[in-house]
Amino acid sequence: MTNAQVTALEYGLLAFLAVWAIVLVPQLITQFARHGRLVLRPLLTTAAVLLYSCMTLAVVFLPLPAPGARRLSQTVQLHPFQWITDIHGELVKHGLSMTDWFTTQTFQQAAMNVLLFVPLGVFARILWRRGLIGTTLIGFAASLLIEITQLTANFGTAPFVYRIFDVDDLMTNTLGASLGWIAGALLLALRIVPSALQLEPARSERVHLAQTR
Structure with a gap:
């Protein structure tokens, strides 16, 4: 794995943590309103989908081209x-x-x-x-x-x-x-x-x- 790919994965992980932090609070509020307690499975499912999405997008699109980078011939x-x-x-x-x-x-x-x-x-x-x-x-x-x-x-x-x-x-x-x-x-x-x-x-x-x- 190249340094660029490792960096992309690190950005993907950071993006996941940020997005999950935003999603987690309303999800917890909804759970306690509906069930009166914490339900672990939906939380883990949401985390898995978000982690996969963020890591995939990071691997696919990062790193972005740096200023002065050579353009593709194809x-x-x-x-x-x-x-x-x-x-x-x-x-x-x-x-x-x-x-x-x-x-x-x-x-x-x-x-x-x-x-x-x-x-x-x-x-x-x-x-x-x-x-x-x-x-x-x-x-x-x-x-x-x-x-x-x-x-x-x-x-x-x-x-x-x-x-x-x-x-x-x-x-x-x-x-x-x-x-x-x-x-x-x-x-x-x-x-x-x-x-x-x-x-x-x-x-x-x-x-x-x-x-x-």
């Missing part, structure tokens, strides 16, 4: 599976063998793009009760929004385009969301985590007891 990549060609080029350039395929920077970047969207798929399955197709569409839409934002220099707020609009990113991000849905489905099937539907009866019972007191 801002659009529309050839599917170009990353495979790039891996072979990287192997030849550095005199590596095919056994080093998985250690190349290009492969690691593609793998990171997949892993980046796995949590989104897990959230879509467990928290939002979406099916595989719906989750795949959510992953594609989120990735497309990110790529368009990068292509437009953060909708004109950046001095120039500093990230490439890459069709391979769309594919790997969408794959990651789909794999996340499968992981979420397995977690539910193995009863490692409860589904949102399983939590509803307990919530309804707590509300009923509170009303009858």
